[in-house]
Amino acid sequence: MERIDIGRRALVRLLATGAATMGIMKVGWPLSLYAAQAAEKTPAPDRPLAGVVANPIDIPPPIKRDHPIHHEITLEAREVIAELEPGATFRYMTFGGQVPGPMLRVREGDTVKLTLKNLPGNIYIHSTDTHAVYGTGGGAVATTVLPGQSKTEFFKAMYPGAFIYHCAVPDMDFHISSGMYGMIVVEPVGGLPKADREFYLGQNEVYTVEPFGAKGFHKFDSKAMVREQPTYVLFNGAVNALTPGRLGAMQAKVGETIRVFMVNGGPNLTSSFHPIGNVWVRGWQQGALASEPTRYVQTSTVAPGSAFVGDMELPVPETIKLVDHALSRTISQGCLAEIHVTGAENPEVFKAKA
Ligand SMILES: [Cu+2]
Structure with a gap:
C-alpha cells in the first residue's frame, strides 16, 4: 500500500x-x-x-x-x-x-x-x-x-x-x-516510453475586476467569467511563473528526451499549447495514453477539462518558450513558461550565424 x-x-x-x-x-x-x-x-x-x-x-x-x-x-x-x-x-x-x-x-x-x-x-x-x-x-x-x-x-x-x-x-x-x-x-499496463525528465503544468484563466498588472488585491469578476473575458491566463497559477524573472525556468540538457504533462483547468478557454523552438515529437492528444501518440505536432489543442502529454527531443541548446499560441494570452495575460536547454552547440542542426 x-x-x-x-x-x-x-x-x-x-x-x-x-x-x-x-x-x-x-x-x-x-x-x-x-x-x-x-x-x-x-x-x-x-x-x-x-x-x-x-x-x-x-x-x-x-x-x-x-x-x-x-x-x-x-x-x-x-x-x-x-x-x-x-x-x-x-x-x-x-x-x-x-x-x-x-x-x-x-x-x-x-x-x-x-x-x-x-x-x-x-x-x-x-x-x-x-x-x-x-x-x-x-x-x-x-x-x-x-x-x-x-x-x-x-x-x-x-x-x-x-x-x-x-x-x-x-x-x-x-x-x-x-x-x-x-x-x-x-x-497504461506496460507504462510509457522512457523520458529523461518530466514536467507538470496547469493552465487556467482568472477573471478579476481590476485590470492586468494592477497592484493590490484583485477581486473575482463573475460577470467577466460568464463573458469568457479573463484578465489573466496562467501556467501554474501566476504570471510567467516559470521564467527566470520569477521562480525560474525549467532545466534540461542537450540530448535528453523530456515529457510535459499539461492539464487545462479552463474553466472556459481552449489552449493552443506550443513549444516555441521545438515540436512535440510524440503527443498524446487529450491525454489518451492508450492511443498511439501523434508525431511532430507543432501546436496541440487542449480543451478545458482535458490534458495533454507531449515529448520533446533536445538536439540543440536553446530556450524553449511554452505558450498558448492564442498569443495575446501569452503577451498580455501572463501565459508563459520556459525550459532552458544547456549543452554543446550542434551546428549541423542549428547555427545562429550562417
Ligand atoms: Cu471548490
Whole structure:
C-alpha cells in the first residue's frame, strides 16, 4: 500500500509565512452562487503571502510495477491569498495549496481511497470530480464536503490516460478559475516510453475586476467569467511563473528526451499549447495514453477539462518558450513558461550565424 499525504508540505510552507492564520469567516450550507464574494476583504498590505505555483518537477516518478496496488491519498482543499504577480494578490482556491493541484499517479487496475479534507479555515464547500473515475459526477457527490470536514471515496482506475480532477460544486467554474484543479495520470499496463525528465503544468484563466498588472488585491469578476473575458491566463497559477524573472525556468540538457504533462483547468478557454523552438515529437492528444501518440505536432489543442502529454527531443541548446499560441494570452495575460536547454552547440542542426 502506498500512502500519500499531499497537504503537509504546503501546510509547512503556509505556516512558515503565517498565512494559515488568515481568519476567513465561515458560512454554512447551502452557499448561493458567489455568495461568499461578500466575505472577501482586501488584505492588509503587510500580510505575509504564500505562493501557489506548483513546482513542475515535484511529481511522482514513472511507475515500474507490473501489478496493481492500493493507494490512500488525501487532498486538502485550501483557500489562500497569494500573488498573481509581484504586488498583485488574489484569493485562490487550491488542492494542497498549489496550482495545479498535486499530480497523482497510479497504474491501470490500481485501487484508490481518495479523501478530500476541507480545512476548517475555509469558507466554501468543495469536492472532486476525477475524470478517471466511473461514478456519479466522477465522485463529486461522494466528496462534497463542508469546511472542517472530510469525505472519502473508493475507486478503481479502470482505464488509462492523463485526466483532470477538479472541484465540482454548483459554482465550479468559479472554483476552477480560482485554481481548483489538477491531474491524475493512470499509466497504461506496460507504462510509457522512457523520458529523461518530466514536467507538470496547469493552465487556467482568472477573471478579476481590476485590470492586468494592477497592484493590490484583485477581486473575482463573475460577470467577466460568464463573458469568457479573463484578465489573466496562467501556467501554474501566476504570471510567467516559470521564467527566470520569477521562480525560474525549467532545466534540461542537450540530448535528453523530456515529457510535459499539461492539464487545462479552463474553466472556459481552449489552449493552443506550443513549444516555441521545438515540436512535440510524440503527443498524446487529450491525454489518451492508450492511443498511439501523434508525431511532430507543432501546436496541440487542449480543451478545458482535458490534458495533454507531449515529448520533446533536445538536439540543440536553446530556450524553449511554452505558450498558448492564442498569443495575446501569452503577451498580455501572463501565459508563459520556459525550459532552458544547456549543452554543446550542434551546428549541423542549428547555427545562429550562417
Ligand atoms: Cu471548490
